[in-house]
Amino acid sequence: MSFFDKLKQGLTKTKEAITGKVNEVFSNFRKVDEELLDELEEALILSDVGVNTASKIVDNLRKRIKLEKIEDADKVKDILKEEISNILIEKETSLNLSTKPSVILFVGVNGAGKTTSIGKLSASLKSQGKKVLVAAADTFRAAAIEQLEVWANRANVDLIKRPEGSDPASVVFDAITKTKNDNYDVLIIDTAGRLHTKKNLMEELGKIQRIIDRELPNADQDILIVLDGTTGQNALIQAKEFSEVTNITGIVLTKLDGTAKGGVVIGICDELNVPVKLIGVGEKIEDLQVFDAKEFAKALFE
Template sequence: MEETTEENPKPKVGFFAKLVKGLTKTRSNIMDGIDQVLKSFKKIDEELFEELEEALIMADIGVETTLKIINELRVKVKEQKITEASELKRLLIDEISTLLEQGDHEIHIDESPTVILVIGVNGVGKTTTIGKLAHHMKQQNKKVLLAAADTFRAAAIDQLEVWGNRAGVDVIRHQENSDPAAVIFDAVQAAKSRKIDVLICDTAGRLHNKKNLMEELRKIFRVISREYPEARKEVLLVLDATTGQNALQQVKLFKEVADITGIILTKLDGTAKGGIIIPINSEMNIPVKYIGVGEGIDDLQPFNPKEFANALFAEENNDSL
Protein backbone atom coordinates (compact mmCIF):
# COMPACT_ATOMS: atom_id res chain seq x y z
CA MET A 1 0.00 0.00 0.00
CA GLU A 2 1.14 3.52 -0.74
CA GLU A 3 1.18 4.68 2.88
CA THR A 4 3.99 2.32 3.89
CA THR A 5 7.28 4.03 4.49
CA GLU A 6 10.71 3.43 5.88
CA GLU A 7 10.87 3.71 9.66
CA ASN A 8 14.40 5.13 9.55
CA PRO A 9 14.56 7.74 6.81
CA LYS A 10 17.72 7.66 4.73
CA PRO A 11 19.86 10.80 4.69
CA LYS A 12 18.76 13.42 2.17
CA VAL A 13 22.18 13.55 0.48
CA GLY A 14 21.24 10.76 -1.94
CA PHE A 15 18.23 12.52 -3.47
CA PHE A 16 19.95 13.47 -6.74
CA ALA A 17 21.32 9.92 -7.10
CA LYS A 18 17.81 8.61 -6.40
CA LEU A 19 16.43 11.03 -9.02
CA VAL A 20 18.93 9.91 -11.66
CA LYS A 21 18.13 6.26 -10.91
CA GLY A 22 14.38 6.88 -10.72
CA LEU A 23 14.35 8.59 -14.11
CA THR A 24 16.13 5.70 -15.89
CA LYS A 25 12.94 4.46 -17.64
CA THR A 26 11.76 7.98 -18.48
CA ARG A 27 15.21 8.87 -19.78
CA SER A 28 15.33 5.86 -22.10
CA ASN A 29 11.70 6.43 -23.16
CA ILE A 30 12.57 9.97 -24.28
CA MET A 31 16.18 9.60 -25.41
CA ASP A 32 16.02 6.20 -27.16
CA GLY A 33 13.40 7.47 -29.59
CA ILE A 34 15.29 10.72 -30.17
CA ASP A 35 18.65 8.96 -30.65
CA GLN A 36 17.11 6.51 -33.10
CA VAL A 37 15.71 9.36 -35.21
CA LEU A 38 18.96 11.36 -35.14
CA LYS A 39 21.02 8.30 -36.13
CA SER A 40 18.76 7.67 -39.13
CA PHE A 41 19.50 11.10 -40.65
CA LYS A 42 22.70 12.80 -41.68
CA LYS A 43 21.17 16.12 -42.75
CA ILE A 44 18.43 18.15 -41.15
CA ASP A 45 15.30 18.15 -43.30
CA GLU A 46 11.51 18.20 -42.95
CA GLU A 47 11.29 14.42 -42.63
CA LEU A 48 13.67 14.49 -39.66
CA PHE A 49 11.50 17.09 -37.89
CA GLU A 50 8.40 14.97 -38.52
CA GLU A 51 10.01 11.84 -37.07
CA LEU A 52 11.37 13.77 -34.12
CA GLU A 53 7.88 15.14 -33.50
CA GLU A 54 6.48 11.61 -33.41
CA ALA A 55 9.24 10.41 -31.03
CA LEU A 56 8.50 13.25 -28.57
CA ILE A 57 4.74 12.65 -28.62
CA MET A 58 5.34 8.93 -27.99
CA ALA A 59 7.49 9.89 -24.96
CA ASP A 60 4.50 11.54 -23.17
CA ILE A 61 5.64 15.07 -24.00
CA GLY A 62 2.21 15.81 -25.51
CA VAL A 63 1.17 17.31 -28.85
CA GLU A 64 1.08 20.99 -27.88
CA THR A 65 4.46 20.97 -26.11
CA THR A 66 6.05 18.86 -28.86
CA LEU A 67 4.95 21.37 -31.54
CA LYS A 68 6.37 24.19 -29.41
CA ILE A 69 9.72 22.34 -29.12
CA ILE A 70 9.88 21.50 -32.85
CA ASN A 71 9.09 25.12 -33.85
CA GLU A 72 11.86 26.39 -31.57
CA LEU A 73 14.29 23.85 -33.05
CA ARG A 74 13.44 25.01 -36.58
CA VAL A 75 14.13 28.63 -35.60
CA LYS A 76 17.44 27.80 -33.87
CA VAL A 77 18.65 25.53 -36.68
CA LYS A 78 18.15 28.45 -39.09
CA GLU A 79 19.68 31.05 -36.76
CA GLN A 80 22.73 28.94 -35.90
CA LYS A 81 23.05 27.54 -39.44
CA ILE A 82 23.12 23.97 -38.12
CA THR A 83 23.17 21.26 -40.79
CA GLU A 84 24.26 18.10 -38.93
CA ALA A 85 21.44 16.00 -37.43
CA SER A 86 23.71 14.97 -34.52
CA GLU A 87 23.89 18.60 -33.33
CA LEU A 88 20.13 18.71 -32.79
CA LYS A 89 20.39 16.72 -29.56
CA ARG A 90 22.12 19.57 -27.71
CA LEU A 91 19.45 22.03 -28.91
CA LEU A 92 16.69 19.66 -27.89
CA ILE A 93 18.08 19.18 -24.38
CA ASP A 94 18.43 22.98 -23.98
CA GLU A 95 14.85 23.48 -25.15
CA ILE A 96 13.38 20.89 -22.76
CA SER A 97 15.46 22.33 -19.88
CA THR A 98 14.10 25.83 -20.65
CA LEU A 99 10.49 24.55 -20.59
CA LEU A 100 11.10 22.89 -17.22
CA GLU A 101 12.37 26.17 -15.76
CA GLN A 102 9.22 28.17 -16.55
CA GLY A 103 7.31 29.51 -13.54
CA ASP A 104 8.01 29.99 -9.84
CA HIS A 105 8.81 26.57 -8.38
CA GLU A 106 9.20 27.70 -4.79
CA ILE A 107 6.70 27.79 -1.95
CA HIS A 108 7.46 31.00 -0.06
CA ILE A 109 6.81 29.84 3.50
CA ASP A 110 9.20 32.37 5.04
CA GLU A 111 7.15 35.44 4.17
CA SER A 112 3.98 34.86 6.25
CA PRO A 113 1.89 32.07 7.75
CA THR A 114 0.92 29.76 4.88
CA VAL A 115 -2.15 27.61 4.30
CA ILE A 116 -1.62 24.81 1.79
CA LEU A 117 -4.70 23.10 0.38
CA VAL A 118 -3.79 19.75 -1.14
CA ILE A 119 -6.17 18.46 -3.81
CA GLY A 120 -6.17 15.46 -6.16
CA VAL A 121 -8.17 12.39 -7.10
CA ASN A 122 -8.29 9.45 -4.70
CA GLY A 123 -5.50 6.97 -5.27
CA VAL A 124 -2.70 9.36 -6.28
CA GLY A 125 -1.11 9.24 -2.81
CA LYS A 126 -2.49 12.58 -1.62
CA THR A 127 -2.56 11.79 2.12
CA THR A 128 0.86 10.14 1.99
CA THR A 129 2.22 13.20 0.16
CA ILE A 130 0.85 15.52 2.86
CA GLY A 131 2.70 13.50 5.52
CA LYS A 132 5.95 13.77 3.56
CA LEU A 133 5.36 17.49 2.92
CA ALA A 134 4.83 18.05 6.66
CA HIS A 135 8.06 16.18 7.40
CA HIS A 136 9.98 18.22 4.79
CA MET A 137 8.73 21.54 6.21
CA LYS A 138 9.48 20.46 9.75
CA GLN A 139 13.05 19.78 8.58
CA GLN A 140 13.12 23.49 7.58
CA ASN A 141 12.39 24.32 11.25
CA LYS A 142 8.79 25.29 10.51
CA LYS A 143 5.89 24.74 12.90
CA VAL A 144 3.42 22.59 10.96
CA LEU A 145 -0.19 21.58 11.56
CA LEU A 146 -2.37 19.21 9.51
CA ALA A 147 -6.12 19.43 8.88
CA ALA A 148 -8.06 16.27 7.99
CA ALA A 149 -10.67 17.91 5.75
CA ASP A 150 -11.17 14.82 3.57
CA THR A 151 -14.04 13.74 5.83
CA PHE A 152 -15.64 11.64 3.07
CA ARG A 153 -13.22 8.72 3.58
CA ALA A 154 -12.73 7.50 7.15
CA ALA A 155 -9.47 5.88 6.05
CA ALA A 156 -8.12 9.28 4.93
CA ILE A 157 -8.53 10.73 8.46
CA ASP A 158 -6.85 7.75 10.13
CA GLN A 159 -4.10 7.64 7.51
CA LEU A 160 -3.35 11.34 8.02
CA GLU A 161 -3.03 10.74 11.78
CA VAL A 162 -0.50 7.95 11.11
CA TRP A 163 1.54 10.30 8.91
CA GLY A 164 1.15 13.14 11.43
CA ASN A 165 2.68 10.88 14.10
CA ARG A 166 5.54 9.91 11.77
CA ALA A 167 6.28 13.52 10.91
CA GLY A 168 5.79 14.64 14.54
CA VAL A 169 2.96 17.11 13.80
CA ASP A 170 -0.57 17.44 15.20
CA VAL A 171 -3.71 16.74 13.18
CA ILE A 172 -7.00 18.61 13.56
CA ARG A 173 -9.82 16.15 12.83
CA HIS A 174 -13.59 15.73 13.14
CA GLN A 175 -15.74 12.65 12.67
CA GLU A 176 -16.26 10.98 9.28
CA ASN A 177 -18.77 12.87 7.06
CA SER A 178 -18.34 16.12 9.07
CA ASP A 179 -18.43 19.43 7.21
CA PRO A 180 -14.88 19.92 5.75
CA ALA A 181 -15.20 23.71 6.16
CA ALA A 182 -15.81 23.22 9.91
CA VAL A 183 -12.58 21.20 10.15
CA ILE A 184 -10.72 24.00 8.36
CA PHE A 185 -12.29 26.61 10.69
CA ASP A 186 -10.99 24.73 13.76
CA ALA A 187 -7.60 24.16 12.14
CA VAL A 188 -7.23 27.88 11.32
CA GLN A 189 -8.08 28.85 14.92
CA ALA A 190 -5.52 26.32 16.20
CA ALA A 191 -2.90 27.54 13.70
CA LYS A 192 -3.36 31.14 14.83
CA SER A 193 -3.29 30.41 18.56
CA ARG A 194 -0.24 28.10 18.25
CA LYS A 195 1.58 30.50 15.89
CA ILE A 196 1.89 27.80 13.24
CA ASP A 197 4.02 28.58 10.14
CA VAL A 198 2.35 26.12 7.75
CA LEU A 199 -1.16 24.65 7.90
CA ILE A 200 -1.54 21.79 5.41
CA CYS A 201 -5.11 20.72 4.61
CA ASP A 202 -6.18 17.40 3.12
CA THR A 203 -9.32 17.66 0.93
CA ALA A 204 -11.71 15.22 -0.73
CA GLY A 205 -10.76 13.82 -4.14
CA ARG A 206 -14.21 13.23 -5.60
CA LEU A 207 -13.97 14.50 -9.17
CA HIS A 208 -16.97 12.50 -10.40
CA ASN A 209 -19.15 15.02 -8.55
CA LYS A 210 -17.46 18.20 -9.68
CA LYS A 211 -20.26 20.54 -8.58
CA ASN A 212 -20.12 19.30 -4.97
CA LEU A 213 -16.34 19.46 -4.91
CA MET A 214 -16.39 23.02 -6.29
CA GLU A 215 -18.90 24.06 -3.61
CA GLU A 216 -16.84 22.39 -0.89
CA LEU A 217 -13.62 24.11 -1.98
CA ARG A 218 -15.38 27.50 -2.28
CA LYS A 219 -16.64 27.12 1.28
CA ILE A 220 -13.15 26.20 2.51
CA PHE A 221 -11.66 29.24 0.71
CA ARG A 222 -14.29 31.52 2.25
CA VAL A 223 -13.40 30.27 5.74
CA ILE A 224 -9.65 30.77 5.15
CA SER A 225 -10.11 34.26 3.61
CA ARG A 226 -12.43 35.40 6.40
CA GLU A 227 -10.63 33.83 9.38
CA TYR A 228 -7.02 34.02 8.22
CA PRO A 229 -6.68 36.93 5.74
CA GLU A 230 -2.99 37.43 6.57
CA ALA A 231 -2.09 33.87 5.51
CA ARG A 232 -0.56 33.13 2.14
CA LYS A 233 -2.59 30.52 0.25
CA GLU A 234 -1.27 27.69 -1.91
CA VAL A 235 -3.37 25.11 -3.74
CA LEU A 236 -1.24 22.11 -4.67
CA LEU A 237 -2.55 19.40 -7.00
CA VAL A 238 -1.08 15.92 -6.47
CA LEU A 239 -0.57 13.89 -9.65
CA ASP A 240 0.68 10.35 -10.15
CA ALA A 241 3.41 10.33 -12.83
CA THR A 242 2.61 6.73 -13.78
CA THR A 243 -0.73 7.87 -15.29
CA GLY A 244 1.06 9.78 -18.09
CA GLN A 245 -1.32 11.77 -20.31
CA ASN A 246 -4.14 11.10 -17.86
CA ALA A 247 -2.36 13.44 -15.43
CA LEU A 248 -2.83 16.31 -17.94
CA GLN A 249 -6.57 15.58 -18.02
CA GLN A 250 -6.68 15.77 -14.23
CA VAL A 251 -4.98 19.18 -14.31
CA LYS A 252 -7.60 20.43 -16.81
CA LEU A 253 -10.49 19.15 -14.68
CA PHE A 254 -9.13 20.49 -11.39
CA LYS A 255 -8.41 23.88 -12.99
CA GLU A 256 -12.19 24.17 -13.37
CA VAL A 257 -12.78 23.73 -9.64
CA ALA A 258 -9.75 25.46 -8.06
CA ASP A 259 -7.11 28.10 -8.65
CA ILE A 260 -4.10 25.74 -8.61
CA THR A 261 -0.79 27.37 -7.66
CA GLY A 262 1.46 24.33 -8.02
CA ILE A 263 1.81 20.64 -8.81
CA ILE A 264 3.23 17.78 -6.75
CA LEU A 265 4.25 14.95 -9.07
CA THR A 266 4.62 11.62 -7.27
CA LYS A 267 5.86 8.13 -8.25
CA LEU A 268 8.44 9.38 -10.76
CA ASP A 269 10.67 6.45 -9.86
CA GLY A 270 10.27 3.37 -11.99
CA THR A 271 7.87 4.89 -14.55
CA ALA A 272 8.66 5.52 -18.22
CA LYS A 273 6.05 8.30 -18.28
CA GLY A 274 8.00 10.98 -16.36
CA GLY A 275 8.15 13.06 -19.55
CA ILE A 276 4.65 14.24 -18.59
CA ILE A 277 6.31 16.78 -16.27
CA ILE A 278 7.30 18.83 -19.35
CA PRO A 279 3.78 19.51 -20.76
CA ILE A 280 2.35 19.93 -17.24
CA ASN A 281 4.85 22.73 -16.64
CA SER A 282 4.65 24.37 -20.07
CA GLU A 283 1.05 23.88 -21.30
CA MET A 284 -0.81 24.39 -18.06
CA ASN A 285 1.25 27.34 -16.81
CA ILE A 286 1.27 25.72 -13.37
CA PRO A 287 4.75 25.14 -11.95
CA VAL A 288 5.78 21.80 -10.49
CA LYS A 289 6.69 22.50 -6.84
CA TYR A 290 7.56 19.05 -5.46
CA ILE A 291 8.47 15.66 -6.88
CA GLY A 292 8.48 12.20 -5.30
CA VAL A 293 10.90 9.42 -6.24
CA GLY A 294 10.20 6.75 -3.64
CA GLU A 295 8.15 5.63 -0.65
CA GLY A 296 10.42 6.92 2.11
CA ILE A 297 9.49 9.98 4.16
CA ASP A 298 12.48 11.88 2.64
CA ASP A 299 11.61 10.95 -0.94
CA LEU A 300 9.48 14.04 -1.60
CA GLN A 301 11.63 17.08 -2.36
CA PRO A 302 11.22 20.59 -3.83
CA PHE A 303 11.42 20.52 -7.63
CA ASN A 304 14.69 21.93 -8.88
CA PRO A 305 14.41 22.35 -12.71
CA LYS A 306 18.18 22.38 -13.36
CA GLU A 307 18.76 19.33 -11.16
CA PHE A 308 15.84 17.51 -12.82
CA ALA A 309 17.12 18.30 -16.33
CA ASN A 310 20.61 17.12 -15.32
CA ALA A 311 19.16 13.88 -13.95
CA LEU A 312 16.89 13.43 -16.99
CA PHE A 313 19.77 13.74 -19.46
CA ALA A 314 22.47 12.19 -17.28
CA GLU A 315 24.63 9.63 -19.02
CA GLU A 316 24.07 6.04 -17.86
CA ASN A 317 27.50 5.95 -16.25
CA ASN A 318 26.37 8.67 -13.82
CA ASP A 319 23.66 6.45 -12.38
CA SER A 320 25.88 5.42 -9.52
CA LEU A 321 26.18 9.00 -8.30
Protein backbone atom coordinates (compact mmCIF):
# COMPACT_ATOMS: atom_id res chain seq x y z
CA MET A 1 0.00 0.00 0.00
CA SER A 2 1.35 3.47 -0.84
CA PHE A 3 1.93 6.04 1.90
CA PHE A 4 -1.03 8.02 0.69
CA ASP A 5 -3.37 5.01 0.64
CA LYS A 6 -2.24 4.11 4.13
CA LEU A 7 -2.90 7.67 5.30
CA LYS A 8 -6.27 7.75 3.60
CA GLN A 9 -7.24 4.44 5.14
CA GLY A 10 -6.09 5.61 8.56
CA LEU A 11 -8.12 8.77 8.27
CA THR A 12 -11.35 7.05 7.21
CA LYS A 13 -13.17 7.67 10.48
CA THR A 14 -11.92 11.24 10.86
CA LYS A 15 -12.94 11.94 7.30
CA GLU A 16 -16.38 10.49 7.97
CA ALA A 17 -16.69 12.59 11.10
CA ILE A 18 -15.74 15.88 9.47
CA THR A 19 -17.15 15.56 5.98
CA GLY A 20 -20.16 13.63 7.27
CA LYS A 21 -21.15 16.42 9.62
CA VAL A 22 -20.30 19.20 7.19
CA ASN A 23 -22.23 17.53 4.35
CA GLU A 24 -25.22 17.09 6.59
CA VAL A 25 -25.23 20.82 7.30
CA PHE A 26 -25.05 21.62 3.60
CA SER A 27 -27.84 19.20 2.79
CA ASN A 28 -30.11 21.17 5.12
CA PHE A 29 -29.26 24.57 3.68
CA ARG A 30 -29.72 26.00 0.24
CA LYS A 31 -29.27 29.59 1.27
CA VAL A 32 -26.02 31.08 2.51
CA ASP A 33 -26.91 32.80 5.76
CA GLU A 34 -25.75 33.23 9.34
CA GLU A 35 -27.59 30.09 10.42
CA LEU A 36 -25.60 28.00 7.94
CA LEU A 37 -22.38 29.42 9.33
CA ASP A 38 -23.45 28.67 12.90
CA GLU A 39 -24.24 25.08 12.00
CA LEU A 40 -20.90 24.71 10.24
CA GLU A 41 -19.08 26.02 13.28
CA GLU A 42 -20.87 23.49 15.45
CA ALA A 43 -20.07 20.67 13.03
CA LEU A 44 -16.37 21.57 13.18
CA ILE A 45 -16.39 21.72 16.97
CA LEU A 46 -18.07 18.31 17.10
CA SER A 47 -15.33 16.95 14.82
CA ASP A 48 -12.65 17.84 17.40
CA VAL A 49 -11.28 20.78 15.46
CA GLY A 50 -11.61 22.86 18.65
CA VAL A 51 -13.66 25.91 19.54
CA ASN A 52 -11.07 28.58 18.74
CA THR A 53 -10.09 27.13 15.42
CA ALA A 54 -13.66 26.42 14.36
CA SER A 55 -14.60 29.99 15.10
CA LYS A 56 -11.57 31.29 13.21
CA ILE A 57 -12.40 29.17 10.16
CA VAL A 58 -16.00 30.34 10.14
CA ASP A 59 -14.97 33.99 10.61
CA ASN A 60 -12.74 33.71 7.55
CA LEU A 61 -15.58 32.04 5.70
CA ARG A 62 -17.96 34.86 6.63
CA LYS A 63 -15.50 37.49 5.40
CA ARG A 64 -14.96 35.76 2.10
CA ILE A 65 -18.68 35.21 1.54
CA LYS A 66 -19.19 38.95 1.89
CA LEU A 67 -16.16 39.98 -0.10
CA GLU A 68 -16.69 37.53 -2.94
CA LYS A 69 -20.51 37.95 -2.80
CA ILE A 70 -21.11 34.21 -2.58
CA GLU A 71 -24.68 32.97 -2.72
CA ASP A 72 -24.12 29.37 -3.62
CA ALA A 73 -23.78 26.86 -0.75
CA ASP A 74 -21.55 24.58 -2.83
CA LYS A 75 -19.07 27.38 -3.26
CA VAL A 76 -19.04 27.85 0.52
CA LYS A 77 -18.08 24.21 0.83
CA ASP A 78 -15.11 24.73 -1.49
CA ILE A 79 -13.96 27.72 0.49
CA LEU A 80 -14.31 25.80 3.73
CA LYS A 81 -11.94 23.15 2.39
CA GLU A 82 -9.53 25.87 1.29
CA GLU A 83 -9.57 27.52 4.69
CA ILE A 84 -8.93 24.23 6.48
CA SER A 85 -6.10 23.37 4.08
CA ASN A 86 -4.55 26.80 4.64
CA ILE A 87 -4.36 26.16 8.36
CA LEU A 88 -2.71 22.79 7.79
CA ILE A 89 -0.15 24.03 5.30
CA GLU A 90 1.76 26.74 7.10
CA LYS A 91 4.78 25.22 8.73
CA GLU A 92 8.08 23.51 8.09
CA THR A 93 7.80 19.90 9.23
CA SER A 94 11.17 18.23 8.66
CA LEU A 95 13.29 17.03 11.57
CA ASN A 96 16.42 18.99 12.53
CA LEU A 97 19.04 16.48 11.47
CA SER A 98 21.69 18.51 9.69
CA THR A 99 24.49 18.02 12.23
CA LYS A 100 26.32 14.82 13.11
CA PRO A 101 25.34 13.91 15.70
CA SER A 102 21.87 15.32 16.17
CA VAL A 103 19.56 14.64 19.10
CA ILE A 104 15.86 13.89 19.28
CA LEU A 105 14.22 14.00 22.70
CA PHE A 106 10.78 12.42 23.05
CA VAL A 107 8.41 13.71 25.72
CA GLY A 108 4.74 13.14 26.49
CA VAL A 109 2.40 11.40 28.91
CA ASN A 110 2.38 7.65 29.45
CA GLY A 111 0.65 5.67 26.77
CA ALA A 112 0.82 8.43 24.17
CA GLY A 113 3.08 6.35 21.96
CA LYS A 114 6.62 7.60 22.68
CA THR A 115 8.40 4.26 22.76
CA THR A 116 6.52 2.92 19.75
CA SER A 117 7.20 6.06 17.73
CA ILE A 118 10.90 5.95 18.65
CA GLY A 119 11.02 2.36 17.38
CA LYS A 120 9.36 3.33 14.12
CA LEU A 121 11.50 6.46 13.65
CA SER A 122 14.71 4.53 14.38
CA ALA A 123 13.84 2.01 11.69
CA SER A 124 13.10 4.76 9.22
CA LEU A 125 16.33 6.68 9.93
CA LYS A 126 18.30 3.45 9.79
CA SER A 127 16.84 2.66 6.38
CA GLN A 128 18.08 6.08 5.25
CA GLY A 129 21.58 4.95 6.15
CA LYS A 130 21.87 6.71 9.49
CA LYS A 131 23.64 5.24 12.50
CA VAL A 132 21.11 5.49 15.33
CA LEU A 133 21.46 5.13 19.10
CA VAL A 134 18.43 5.07 21.39
CA ALA A 135 18.63 5.90 25.10
CA ALA A 136 16.23 4.39 27.62
CA ALA A 137 15.86 7.43 29.86
CA ASP A 138 12.39 6.36 30.96
CA THR A 139 13.84 4.49 33.91
CA PHE A 140 10.62 4.68 35.89
CA ARG A 141 9.44 1.16 35.10
CA ALA A 142 11.47 -1.90 34.04
CA ALA A 143 8.80 -2.68 31.45
CA ALA A 144 9.41 0.64 29.73
CA ILE A 145 13.09 -0.18 29.28
CA GLU A 146 12.31 -3.68 27.99
CA GLN A 147 9.75 -2.34 25.56
CA LEU A 148 12.29 0.09 24.11
CA GLU A 149 14.78 -2.74 23.82
CA VAL A 150 12.30 -4.82 21.85
CA TRP A 151 11.78 -1.90 19.47
CA ALA A 152 15.54 -1.23 19.16
CA ASN A 153 16.04 -4.87 18.19
CA ARG A 154 13.21 -4.73 15.72
CA ALA A 155 14.64 -1.59 14.15
CA ASN A 156 18.14 -3.08 14.37
CA VAL A 157 19.66 -0.07 16.15
CA ASP A 158 21.78 0.19 19.30
CA LEU A 159 20.42 0.88 22.77
CA ILE A 160 21.82 2.36 25.95
CA LYS A 161 20.08 1.26 29.13
CA ARG A 162 20.62 1.25 32.86
CA PRO A 163 18.64 -0.57 35.57
CA GLU A 164 15.17 0.57 36.56
CA GLY A 165 15.27 3.59 38.86
CA SER A 166 18.58 4.92 37.54
CA ASP A 167 18.95 8.65 37.12
CA PRO A 168 17.58 9.44 33.64
CA ALA A 169 20.07 12.28 33.22
CA SER A 170 22.97 9.89 33.77
CA VAL A 171 21.59 7.54 31.12
CA VAL A 172 21.53 10.52 28.77
CA PHE A 173 25.10 11.43 29.72
CA ASP A 174 26.29 7.87 28.97
CA ALA A 175 24.37 7.86 25.73
CA ILE A 176 25.97 11.11 24.62
CA THR A 177 29.42 9.77 25.44
CA LYS A 178 28.74 6.69 23.32
CA THR A 179 27.27 8.83 20.56
CA LYS A 180 30.50 10.81 20.34
CA ASN A 181 32.88 7.88 20.75
CA ASP A 182 31.17 5.64 18.24
CA ASN A 183 30.19 8.30 15.71
CA TYR A 184 26.44 7.99 15.71
CA ASP A 185 24.40 10.20 13.41
CA VAL A 186 21.33 10.44 15.60
CA LEU A 187 20.70 9.96 19.30
CA ILE A 188 17.05 9.39 20.22
CA ILE A 189 16.05 9.71 23.87
CA ASP A 190 12.96 8.14 25.45
CA THR A 191 11.70 9.80 28.65
CA ALA A 192 9.20 9.06 31.38
CA GLY A 193 5.74 10.44 30.81
CA ARG A 194 4.66 10.70 34.37
CA LEU A 195 6.51 11.67 37.47
CA HIS A 196 4.97 12.41 40.82
CA THR A 197 4.32 16.03 40.08
CA LYS A 198 4.62 18.52 37.29
CA LYS A 199 7.54 20.02 39.19
CA ASN A 200 9.37 16.66 39.13
CA LEU A 201 8.76 16.33 35.45
CA MET A 202 9.98 19.83 34.82
CA GLU A 203 13.15 19.25 36.83
CA GLU A 204 13.82 15.95 35.13
CA LEU A 205 13.42 17.31 31.64
CA GLY A 206 15.41 20.40 32.59
CA LYS A 207 18.29 18.26 33.80
CA ILE A 208 18.31 16.19 30.62
CA GLN A 209 18.16 19.33 28.54
CA ARG A 210 21.11 20.91 30.34
CA ILE A 211 23.24 17.83 29.77
CA ILE A 212 22.47 17.80 26.06
CA ASP A 213 23.19 21.54 25.79
CA ARG A 214 26.45 21.19 27.69
CA GLU A 215 27.77 18.01 26.05
CA LEU A 216 26.53 18.62 22.52
CA PRO A 217 26.28 22.40 22.26
CA ASN A 218 26.41 22.48 18.47
CA ALA A 219 24.13 19.55 17.76
CA ASP A 220 20.78 19.99 16.07
CA GLN A 221 17.99 19.18 18.46
CA ASP A 222 14.38 18.25 18.22
CA ILE A 223 12.14 18.01 21.24
CA LEU A 224 9.11 16.12 20.09
CA ILE A 225 5.95 15.87 22.11
CA VAL A 226 3.98 12.72 21.45
CA LEU A 227 0.22 13.15 21.59
CA ASP A 228 -2.45 10.48 21.40
CA GLY A 229 -4.82 11.48 18.60
CA THR A 230 -7.67 9.43 20.06
CA THR A 231 -7.86 11.83 23.00
CA GLY A 232 -9.01 14.66 20.74
CA GLN A 233 -9.00 18.05 22.45
CA ASN A 234 -7.10 16.60 25.41
CA ALA A 235 -4.07 16.24 23.16
CA LEU A 236 -4.12 19.98 22.61
CA ILE A 237 -4.24 20.62 26.35
CA GLN A 238 -1.30 18.29 26.94
CA ALA A 239 0.74 20.00 24.26
CA LYS A 240 0.11 23.33 25.94
CA GLU A 241 1.09 21.96 29.35
CA PHE A 242 4.31 20.45 28.08
CA SER A 243 5.26 23.62 26.24
CA GLU A 244 5.26 25.34 29.60
CA VAL A 245 8.02 23.04 30.87
CA THR A 246 10.07 22.41 27.74
CA ASN A 247 10.96 23.96 24.42
CA ILE A 248 8.99 21.77 22.07
CA THR A 249 10.08 21.86 18.42
CA GLY A 250 7.60 19.40 16.97
CA ILE A 251 4.59 17.21 17.51
CA VAL A 252 4.15 13.50 16.89
CA LEU A 253 0.47 12.72 16.67
CA THR A 254 -0.18 9.02 17.12
CA LYS A 255 -3.06 6.59 16.68
CA LEU A 256 -4.73 8.52 13.90
CA ASP A 257 -5.73 5.17 12.49
CA GLY A 258 -9.14 4.15 13.65
CA THR A 259 -10.07 7.33 15.52
CA ALA A 260 -12.75 9.80 14.48
CA LYS A 261 -10.96 12.57 16.36
CA GLY A 262 -8.22 13.32 13.85
CA GLY A 263 -9.81 16.73 13.33
CA VAL A 264 -7.67 17.75 16.29
CA VAL A 265 -4.75 18.02 13.84
CA ILE A 266 -6.40 21.14 12.44
CA GLY A 267 -6.74 22.68 15.91
CA ILE A 268 -3.17 21.75 16.81
CA CYS A 269 -1.76 23.26 13.62
CA ASP A 270 -3.77 26.41 14.23
CA GLU A 271 -3.31 26.96 17.93
CA LEU A 272 0.23 25.83 18.60
CA ASN A 273 3.29 27.55 17.32
CA VAL A 274 4.83 24.16 16.75
CA PRO A 275 4.56 22.01 13.65
CA VAL A 276 3.18 18.50 13.51
CA LYS A 277 6.22 16.62 12.22
CA LEU A 278 5.22 12.97 12.35
CA ILE A 279 1.98 11.02 12.51
CA GLY A 280 1.29 7.47 13.63
CA VAL A 281 -1.18 5.58 11.49
CA GLY A 282 -0.85 2.08 12.92
CA GLU A 283 1.07 -0.15 15.31
CA LYS A 284 3.55 -1.61 12.85
CA ILE A 285 7.11 -0.48 12.32
CA GLU A 286 6.32 1.17 8.98
CA ASP A 287 3.31 3.02 10.38
CA LEU A 288 4.96 6.36 11.13
CA GLN A 289 4.73 9.02 8.47
CA VAL A 290 6.30 12.40 7.95
CA PHE A 291 3.40 14.81 8.24
CA ASP A 292 2.57 16.19 4.83
CA ALA A 293 -0.15 18.77 5.25
CA LYS A 294 -1.11 18.80 1.58
CA GLU A 295 -1.53 15.05 1.50
CA PHE A 296 -3.38 15.18 4.78
CA ALA A 297 -5.86 17.73 3.45
CA LYS A 298 -6.22 15.68 0.28
CA ALA A 299 -6.85 12.49 2.24
CA LEU A 300 -9.45 14.32 4.28
CA PHE A 301 -11.44 15.76 1.44
CA GLU A 302 -11.04 13.54 -1.59
